Amino acid sequence: METNAQSGPKVITLSANKGGVGKTRMAILIANCLGASGRQVLVMDMDFNNSASFYYLSPEHTDIARTKNIADGLSRETNNLADYALTTDHPGVHLLASSRYLADLRSINEKRLSRMTGLLSGLYDVILVDCQPDYNNLTLNALNAADLIITPVLKDLDSYNAACFLGQKIALDTDKYDAWHITINGYNHQYEAALSGKQKEYLDIYKNEFQRITDPATWFPWTADMNEIKDRKKLLSGQQIRGAVQNPELYQAVIKLSEFCIQDELLERPAVF
Ligand SMILES: Nc1ncnc2c1ncn2[C@@H]1O[C@H](COP(=O)(O)OP(=O)(O)O)[C@@H](O)[C@H]1O
Numbered sequence: 001m002e003t004n005a006q007s008g009p010k011v012i013t014l015s016a017n018k019g020g021v022g023k024t025r026m027a028i029l030i031a032n033c034l035g036a037s038g039r040q041v042l043v044m045d046m047d048f049n050n051s052a053s054f055y056y057l058s059p060e061h062t063d064i065a066r067t068k069n070i071a072d073g074l075s076r077e078t079n080n081l082a083d084y085a086l087t088t089d090h091p092g093v094h095l096l097a098s099s100r101y102l103a104d105l106r107s108i109n110e111k112r113l114s115r116m117t118g119l120l121s122g123l124y125d126v127i128l129v130d131c132q133p134d135y136n137n138l139t140l141n142a143l144n145a146a147d148l149i150i151t152p153v154l155k156d157l158d159s160y161n162a163a164c165f166l167g168q169k170i171a172l173d174t175d176k177y178d179a180w181h182i183t184i185n186g187y188n189h190q191y192e193a194a195l196s197g198k199q200k201e202y203l204d205i206y207k208n209e210f211q212r213i214t215d216p217a218t219w220f221p222w223t224a225d226m227n228e229i230k231d232r233k234k235l236l237s238g239q240q241i242r243g244a245v246q247n248p249e250l251y252q253a254v255i256k257l258s259e260f261c262i263q264d265e266l267l268e269r270p271a272v273f
């Protein structure tokens with residue numbers, strides 16, 4: 001795999017041409033897990049929908065994010081993106097908050113981000129780029145900057161079609177096809193032995209269609225605990241809950257996917273993240 005980060009942090013891009021497949025939840029969980037295990041992590045929110053920013057930003061940071069955000073950071077190639085990052089209340093996790101002014105960057109060179117992340121060595125071990133469910137110039141920036149691209153798929157036809165489309169585009173428009181991996185979101189290990197059924201049907205199709213699927217141990221179960229992560233700030237007015245991941249199956253999958261992201265280095269098992 002080509003790596004553009006000989007010296008820079010490892011860049012992991014979560015991208016899919018479909019919303020609701022789990023990109024943002026995965027980015028958050030991987031970031032929190034790696035941060036809790038002692039890594040310095042930068043979450044880059046490239047989605048206008050703001051979901052990752054909304055999760056991390058405390059009310060007092062929301063104002064700062066109006067001037068310190070990813071759109072301002074990317075607006076000039078001579079900028080240092082670290083100057084636009086905010087600290088979060090998760091250990092080791094930093095945020096480049098989203099901005100609606102990303103809209104003004106629709107014609108920037110598609111390799112700008114990749115040149116800029118190379119300058120962040122020593123500051124972050126890992127950068128997680130959370131993309132919008134779209135294929136445009138910003139998505140191309142996120143793909144071109146990546147050492148690893150992860151596309152979550154659900155067990156549904158539309159996420160399958162969206163993943164096939166993205167794979168074709170990555171092959172045609174970038175040199176990152178070898179870095180592209182599918183991961184299954186919403187896998188129920190209890191149905192593993194079933195010889196038929198929806199899960200088996202999709203799994204067979206995915207194994208046939210996609211060259212690189214992450215290890216089954218990394219596949220997230222379908223669990224309402226994911227919603228706790230989503231709603232943590234919204235429902236609890238900023239009150240912190242430590243250890244949002246209570247579900248042991250989800251915890252294991254997050255650890256395994258995070259280890260995969262850092263090239264199978266073993267992580268200490270953080271008690272909470
Ligand atoms: N493994 C899962 N189990 C249960 N719900 C999930 C899971 N993954 C995602 N979700 C639900 O789907 C919603 C969309 O997930 P999200 O990460 O925001 O998707 P994306 O970023 O791809 O649009 C989340 O709010 C959550 O409710």
Ligand SMILES: [Mg+2]
Pocket residue numbers: 020023024025047049051130131
């Ligand atoms: Mg999202």
